[in-house]
Amino acid sequence: MKEEFYIGNLKSRAAGSTKFHVNGFVRGVSGDVFSFDELSIEIRDEINVLVQKYENELSFPVEVLFSIDGKKVKVLSYKKQRLNSKNLVLELLNSLEQGDIDEREMLRRIDLSLIDDWFAKKIEETDIGGDCKIGSFPSISSGIGSGVVCFTREQVINNKKVGKKSILILKEVHTDDFNFFTELEGVILPFVGDTSHAAVITRGLGIPALICEDFNLLEEYENTDITIDANKGAIYKGFIKSKYIIDRDIIDKIIEIAKKHTRISVFANADDGESLKSAIRRGADGLGLCRTEHMFTESDSVNLIRQILFTESDISESTILNLRSNQEGKLRKIFEVHPKVAIIRLLDAPMHEFIPRKEKDLESLARSLGLERKVLEEKIFSMTESNPMLGYRGARMLLLNKKILRAQVEAILNAASGCGYAGVLGIEIPLVLGQNEVLAFSSFVKDVIKEGGYDKKKIDIELGAMVETPRALFEVDKYIDQIDFISFGTNDLSQFFSGVSRDDSQIFMNRYVKKSYLPRNIFKGLDPILLDYINSKISSIKDKKIALCGEQAGDQDTIRELLECSNFTHLSVSPSRISKTLIMAAHFSVLQ
Numbered sequence: 001m002k003e004e005f006y007i008g009n010l011k012s013r014a015a016g017s018t019k020f021h022v023n024g025f026v027r028g029v030s031g032d033v034f035s036f037d038e039l040s041i042e043i044r045d046e047i048n049v050l051v052q053k054y055e056n057e058l059s060f061p062v063e064v065l066f067s068i069d070g071k072k073v074k075v076l077s078y079k080k081q082r083l084n085s086k087n088l089v090l091e092l093l094n095s096l097e098q099g100d101i102d103e104r105e106m107l108r109r110i111d112l113s114l115i116d117d118w119f120a121k122k123i124e125e126t127d128i129g130g131d132c133k134i135g136s137f138p139s140i141s142s143g144i145g146s147g148v149v150c151f152t153r154e155q156v157i158n159n160k161k162v163g164k165k166s167i168l169i170l171k172e173v174h175t176d177d178f179n180f181f182t183e184l185e186g187v188i189l190p191f192v193g194d195t196s197h198a199a200v201i202t203r204g205l206g207i208p209a210l211i212c213e214d215f216n217l218l219e220e221y222e223n224t225d226i227t228i229d230a231n232k233g234a235i236y237k238g239f240i241k242s243k244y245i246i247d248r249d250i251i252d253k254i255i256e257i258a259k260k261h262t263r264i265s266v267f268a269n270a271d272d273g274e275s276l277k278s279a280i281r282r283g284a285d286g287l288g289l290c291r292t293e294h295m296f297t298e299s300d301s302v303n304l305i306r307q308i309l310f311t312e313s314d315i316s317e318s319t320i321l322n323l324r325s326n327q328e329g330k331l332r333k334i335f336e337v338h339p340k341v342a343i344i345r346l347l348d349a350p351m352h353e354f355i356p357r358k359e360k361d362l363e364s365l366a367r368s369l370g371l372e373r374k375v376l377e378e379k380i381f382s383m384t385e386s387n388p389m390l391g392y393r394g395a396r397m398l399l400l401n402k403k404i405l406r407a408q409v410e411a412i413l414n415a416a417s418g419c420g421y422a423g424v425l426g427i428e429i430p431l432v433l434g435q436n437e438v439l440a441f442s443s444f445v446k447d448v449i450k451e452g453g454y455d456k457k458k459i460d461i462e463l464g465a466m467v468e469t470p471r472a473l474f475e476v477d478k479y480i481d482q483i484d485f486i487s488f489g490t491n492d493l494s495q496f497f498s499g500v501s502r503d504d505s506q507i508f509m510n511r512y513v514k515k516s517y518l519p520r521n522i523f524k525g526l527d528p529i530l531l532d533y534i535n536s537k538i539s540s541i542k543d544k545k546i547a548l549c550g551e552q553a554g555d556q557d558t559i560r561e562l563l564e565c566s567n568f569t570h571l572s573v574s575p576s577r578i579s580k581t582l583i584m585a586a587h588f589s590v591l592q
Helices: 041-058 085-097 103-108 112-116 151-162 175-183 197-205 248-261 273-281 297-310 316-335 359-369 373-383 393-400 402-418 433-450 470-474 475-484 490-498 509-516 528-538 558-561 575-589
Strands: 005-009 026-028 062-069 070-080 133-134 139-141 144-150 166-169 186-190 209-211 225-229 232-236 265-269 288-293 341-345 426-429 460-469 485-489 546-547 570-573
Touching: 026 103, 026 209, 041 062, 041 070, 085 103, 085 112, 085 248, 103 248, 103 575, 112 151, 112 575, 139 197, 139 273, 139 359, 144 151, 144 186, 151 166, 166 175, 166 546, 175 197, 186 341, 209 575, 265 575, 273 316, 273 575, 288 316, 288 475, 288 570, 297 359, 297 373, 316 341, 316 402, 359 373, 393 433, 402 426, 402 433, 426 433, 426 485, 433 460, 433 475, 460 470, 470 475, 470 490, 470 528, 475 528, 485 490, 485 528, 490 528, 558 575, 570 575
Parallel strands: 144 166, 166 186, 186 209, 265 288, 265 570, 288 341, 341 426, 426 460, 460 485, 485 546, 546 570
Antiparallel strands: 005 026, 005 062, 062 070, 133 232, 139 209, 144 225, 225 232
16 A cells, blocks of 8 residues: 555444444545455554544544545544444443443443433334324323224223224323223323322323313224324324334343442332233342322222311221232332332322312212212212322321321231242331421331331331431431431422422423523422532431432433432432433443
């Protein structure tokens, strides 16, 4: 090869390759085309050293524009390569296998701006016909699903019998609908907030969900196939194929590495055994939050909770026995999974979510309570709250009616001991206001444990409180010594701290953030002011488990800011967000 002037545009290793490669051509002055391999070994070695230097500097595969004049190499410019999410993952794993980077460097180089693609299904544009889009809709739970449009449970059940998949359209959302979501490929809901129970549950189950305000648009598609793309917020006619961008075995390799280097554990929010199994498969270290009220959404058990709510001052012994038996049976399915840690939160049933609205439910409740329909309606009216999220729920109901508290605690302990559960069992009281409630809870539960002889059954029991009110946050240093752990419930805490409804904030939140009245959507990422105050209150707490639970616990910016406070021990998120949260936590852990 003649020693003349050459210019080349070189990329560092391509995904799955062990060699540098040329992007396009390297041309001599004469215009001849040649390959990188035709350069002398000395020049190639020099370029390799330069490229490695820029890779280390940018912590990313690079693209270098260079010139060669005789034996002199001159770099004209360099920049990060434009890699899609799949190629970046393959590149990182290849570099690790070749020994060019170690595990911590691999985690540093993960581009979090692409991480949503890792866990997303994709529809090929070529598979979307020009006239098949029905419309665009806001999304509350990502994913893609195809199925037959149904407007009733009966339609879904009939479809299942003949092997058809369903997408359910709900014009109203009731508590007993939630348990049915597991039968669906997708759900279309009326207007609900990003952190409403419907949103939390669909995200937890990994079910794509959209919001629709004009159901007339969809009624003509009843009993026909549609596809919902909740990643892009679109509904299409017909069944459109989709596939994951990155294979799960590739994700699992990165999860295995991430778990070795993260400074914070990632637990799951799960309310049944199947959801917990799914979360553990995705990398969860344990169960960080089981919301026991979500176990009472089936038609038989929702009526049980209604009986408790509407007769709580004079609950019959048979109702208490039914509560304990029902709870114990469902908790067994949790403990049979044998997670290393299982934190069970006691009943937090906001009144408005359990008040019956359907005619058949009113009749059923009236019969079970032995009341005339008119008397029941009067009772419901008298118990209707102006601000139910601020009302009679959580610790308030449990501590004012210890029969319910005892039944739940005994159900938890019976289920754990009956399954031979050998992990750490956490019993958590929700929505506390401060020191006096925590002391009363701790004392009462310890008595139940002693009276039942559970302390002799070698169950590793820990007691904790969910901090969801500003008052409980302000007093946390006064009661932390009386319990073993605290969990910050971000959805309610953000709501109460800022005076903004978590269910209704969609009306204005995006515009508010756009105008910089708030730094971010406080129901997707924790308010920095709130996080600063939390950090100031827990900075002196030693040897206690401290968790962040809720949607914000899986937010990228919140995780980064959270890791600046070393006192947090774990995050707890919905199963569908476990893997992503683990990778983000490991990425920020090795950056610090």
